[in-house]
Every structure is written in C-alpha cells, then in structure tokens.
Amino acid sequence: MSFVRFENVSLAYTDDGPRAIEDVNLDVREGEFVAVVGPSGCGKSTLMKLVSGLRLPNDGYVYVNGRQVGGPLNLVGMAFQAANLLPWRTTLQNVMLPMEIVEPYRSELRSHRAEFEQRARAQLAAVGLAGCEDKFPWELSGGMQQRASICRALIHKPRLLMLDEPFGALDAFTREELWCMLRDLWQTQPFTVILVTHDLREAVFLADTVYVMSARPGRILVRREIDLARP
Ligand code: ADP
Ligand code: ADP
Numbered sequence: 001m002s003f004v005r006f007e008n009v010s011l012a013y014t015d016d017g018p019r020a021i022e023d024v025n026l027d028v029r030e031g032e033f034v035a036v037v038g039p040s041g042c043g044k045s046t047l048m049k050l051v052s053g054l055r056l057p058n059d060g061y062v063y064v065n066g067r068q069v070g071g072p073l074n075l076v077g078m079a080f081q082a083a084n085l086l087p088w089r090t091t092l093q094n095v096m097l098p099m100e101i102v103e104p105y106r107s108e109l110r111s112h113r114a115e116f117e118q119r120a121r122a123q124l125a126a127v128g129l130a131g132c133e134d135k136f137p138w139e140l141s142g143g144m145q146q147r148a149s150i151c152r153a154l155i156h157k158p159r160l161l162m163l164d165e166p167f168g169a170l171d172a173f174t175r176e177e178l179w180c181m182l183r184d185l186w187q188t189q190p191f192t193v194i195l196v197t198h199d200l201r202e203a204v205f206l207a208d209t210v211y212v213m214s215a216r217p218g219r220i221l222v223r224r225e226i227d228l229a230r231p
Pocket of ligand 1: 013014019020038039040041042043044045046047
C-alpha cells in the first residue's frame with residue numbers, strides 16, 4: 001500500500017510551455033525515506049509542489065494517503081534550502097508557527113498552549129537546540145537555523161516530511177552533522193520523508209530508495225533501493 005503515488009504525472013507551468021516533468025511514476029511506502037536526485041532544473045521542486053498540492057498535474061494522478069491530491073495538504077511538513085525563519089520571532093516562536101496555522105492545533109492553541117509549548121521544547125531538544133529557545137534567528141549558525149527549520153516542519157506531527165535541498169547552503173562538515181541528525185529523527189519518529197537534492201552522496205547516505213531524474217523534461221531514469229549496512 002503506497003503512501004505517496006504518482007501515476008504518469010506531467011506538468012507544464014504554462015499552456016503552451018515545455019513540460020517541467022513528464023510521465024513520472026513514484027511509489028512511496030509509509031515510513032520510507034525516499035530521495036530524488038537530479039541536476040538543477042530537472043523538476044525536483046515541481047515534484048514537491050505536486051505532492052503538497054500547491055500544483056495540480058496536467059496529466060496523470062497524484063495520490064497521498066490513498067486520496068487524489070486536490071489542494072494544499074495539512075499532513076505535510078516542509079523545509080527548504082533557506083531556513084526561512086521569521087527574524088522577529090525567537091526560535092521557539094518560529095517552531096510554534098505551524099500550531100498557529102494548521103488545524104486542529106490552531107483552534108486548540110488557546111487552551112493547550114502550555115502543552116504545545118512543551119512539545120516544541122522537546123522537539124527542539126531532539127534536533128540539538130536545547131537552550132536556543134529564546135534566541136533569535138540571527139543568533140544561530142546556519143546549521144542551527146536549518147535544525148530549527150526542520151523542527152518547525154515536524155512540530156504538527158506531519159505524516160510526510162518534504163525536504164527541498166535542505167542542506168545545500170551548509171559547509172560539508174555541518175551538512176554531515178545534519179544528515180545524522182535527520183536520520184536519528186527519522187528512526188525515532190514515525191514519518192515518511194521525500195528529500196530532493198542534487199547531491200548523490202547525500203541521497204545514498206540517507207535514503208532507502210533513490211530516484212534519479214533526467215533534465216528537460218524531468219523524467220525518472222532509475223529507481224534504486226539502497227541496501228547498505230548503516231553505521
Ligand atoms: P529543480 O527543483 O530540479 O531545480 P524545478 O522543479 O524548479 O527544478 O524546475 C523544473 C523546470 O520547470 C525548470 O525548467 C524551470 O525553469 C521550470 N519552472 C519551475 N517553476 C516554474 C514556474 N513557476 N513557472 C514556469 N516555469 C517554471
Ligand atoms: P508574535 O505573534 O510572536 O508577537 P508576529 O509574527 O505576530 O509576532 O508579529 C507581530 C507583528 O509584527 C505583526 O503584526 C507583524 O506584522 C509585525 N512585524 C514585525 N516585523 C515584521 C517584518 N519584518 N515584516 C513583517 N511584519 C513584521
């Protein structure tokens with residue numbers, strides 16, 4: 001039973017424009033860690049938009065959790081290359097943001113604020129940011145900002161975490177630290193991951209299954225299950 005499924009999906013951004021992705025098939029099980037690799041412009045971000053319902057396909061079908069995607073989904077958490085933390089909010093306030101937006105948290109926030117805040121603190125500790133709750137984004141390093149961004153993406157317990165080049169702006173050492181952090185999170189919390197990256201090493205290090213895309217139009221070239229004895 002697949003959790004995310006693409007059936008022959010194509011998307012062009014304009015009526016007479018080229019297709020950003022063409023005839024893409026994907027099959028992601030619940031709890032799986034999937035990476036999609038390919039060169040810049042091959043349609044990786046387009047794929048993310050289709051999963052989250054920010055775009056609908058021209059052809060084919062996108063299913064998440066057994067339903068055809070028809071609009072933005074609440075069961076998705078997202079993080080991007082830029083951490084996009086709001087500069088006027090502390091780390092804790094940034095992490096709490098989805099609880100102010102996503103139902104049912106939004107309507108329960110007033111009566112459950114202490115409990116939700118406690119959860120945010122625990123999630124911050126899980127990404128190695130205990131003690132940073134009251135710091136502002138400019139007081140955090142790039143790696144710490146990205147940890148906070150992933151923390152924010154997970155705070156409403158989404159079943160699907162989508163990561164678009166989340167470590168692309170980090171130095172090699174920090175990047176590998178965050179790989180380990182992400183893998184630890186994924187091993188202890190029950191969510192499915194779709195990671196898009198142009199870094200094949202990153203894909204192989206992290207994912208159960210790697211899809212390789214070609215450029216223009218984006219097509220899936222290869223699907224490989226990674227079966228390495230991991231440290
Ligand atoms: P990647 O994430 O792999 O770099 P994208 O999904 O961003 O690739 O882009 C795939 C193709 O679609 C590219 O040719 C890009 O120029 C085009 N594209 C992306 N977003 C838009 C948009 N909003 N309007 C028109 N074309 C777009
Ligand atoms: P909080 O709820 O944590 O007090 P908000 O994110 O609601 O903070 O922001 C409080 C107010 O500050 C909002 O009305 C927002 O419009 C304003 N604000 C502060 N700085 C900015 C900024 N850089 N860009 C846009 N709005 C800002």
